[in-house]
Amino acid sequence: PITVVGSINLDTNLRVAYMPKPGETIHTKEMYTAGGGKGANQAVSAKRSGASTHFIGAIGDDAAGQVMLDLLKQEEIDVSGIKELENKRTGQAFITVDEAGENSIMIHSGANNAFSKQDIQKNQQLITDSQCVIAQFESPIDSTLEAFLIARKSDVCTILNPAPALQAPEELLRATDIIVPNETETQILTTITITDEQSMKQAADYFHHLGVKIVIITLGSKGAFYSTGKETGIVDAFKVKAVDTTAAGDTFIGAFASQLRPDLSNFVEAIRYGNLASSIAVQRFGAQPSIPFKEEIEEANK
Ligand code: ADP
Known part of the structure; x- marks a missing residue:
């Protein structure tokens, strides 16, 4: 199995003709709610790609929390590591997309910010029973670090999406085996400006010096760069018409992780699978509704 430690949000998506100015009231053209949060998206992607998936995270004691818990249960994700926190709101994102496809997002982190190291320790068996653990930056860093240290002690592979x-x-x-940033995240973490493959290699070396085994920089419509320190390359993206890139990175990571062998030897193949899964997601609207199932990914691969 795969364990995801991370965030759970209920997304409210609004489509508008244009972004309202301060003081202005406008009507939306469409509104829908859907599951979101980087952690939950990555778990849904891993599960839909065929991996048995556990989740460690938190919701509040509100209706949004029940909606999200039900969605994750419907996916047949193991939700035993999800804690309901009293007097907290479930994470919620308010996403507005205008006609040009430009978005503006407000996030209330709520319960996502409030699960502790102790909550991780209580669920350590979920981690030690797994092949790998995936985490992002929408949860307390202390809790993420605790999860990775537990994983390390049991030879469970750690995958960090620093987003x-x-x-x-x-x-x-130092506790990360595989890091998967996009270009912006790479620049912030390494202070190296990403322009060409040479700068990607330099950025990768920054992570390798800290002991990271595999560096994967996702490049949007250009695919993904990878480095092991010894070997580097680019796995091209699939050419598609993107309509909404929300959760592209999350879909990539979950699908990628679902294919990894315990010895990580097939990681280039797993990157190609991640590219394929996310190329399907960008052709659909929303976060979790856009994430493809294994059968769809296999069909697209024919
Ligand atoms: P993030 O969404 O985290 O910023 P990226 O934009 O790098 O991440 O996208 C993640 C992955 O999604 C890419 O590596 C690629 O495989 C796929 N992807 C993103 N945008 C497109 C696109 N326009 N066409 C095809 N694939 C895409």
């Missing part, structure tokens, strides 16, 4: 872009403590990078 949204933040500085990370070196200790966390």
Whole structure:
């Protein structure tokens, strides 16, 4: 199995003709709610790609929390590691997309910010029973670090998606086997400006010096760069018409992780699978609704 330690949000998506100015009231053209949060998206992607998936995270004691818990249960994700926190709100994102496809997002982190190291320790068996653990930066860093240290002790592979872009403590990078940033996140973590493959190699070396085994920089419509220190390359993206890139990175990571062998030897093949899964997701609207199932990915591969 795969364990995801991370965030759970209920997304409210609004489609508008244009973004309202301060003081202005406008009507939306469409509104829908859907499951989101980087952690939950990655778990849904891993599960839909065929991996048995556990989740460790938190919701509040509100209706949004029940909606999200039900969605994750419907996916047949193991939700035993999800804690309901009293007097907290479940994470929620309010996403507005205008006609040009430009978006503006407000996030209330709520319960996502409030699960502790102790909550991780209580669920350590979920981690030690797994082949790998995946985490992002929408949860407390201390809790993520605790999860990675537990994983390390049991030879469980650790995958870090350092998103949204933040500085990370070196200790966390030292406990990371595979790091999967996009270009912006790479620049913030390494202070190296990503222009060409040479700069990607330099950025990768920054992570390798801290002990990271595999560096994967996702490049949007250009696919993904990888480095092991010895070997580097680019796995091209699939050419598709993107309509909404929300959760592209999350879909990539979950699908990628679902294919990894315990010895990580097939990681280039797993990157190609991640590219394929996310190329399907960008052709659909929303976060979790856009994430493809194994059968769809296999069909697209024919
Ligand atoms: P993030 O969404 O985290 O910023 P990226 O934009 O790098 O991440 O996208 C993640 C992955 O999604 C890419 O590596 C690629 O495989 C796929 N992807 C993203 N945008 C497109 C696109 N326009 N066409 C095809 N694939 C895409």
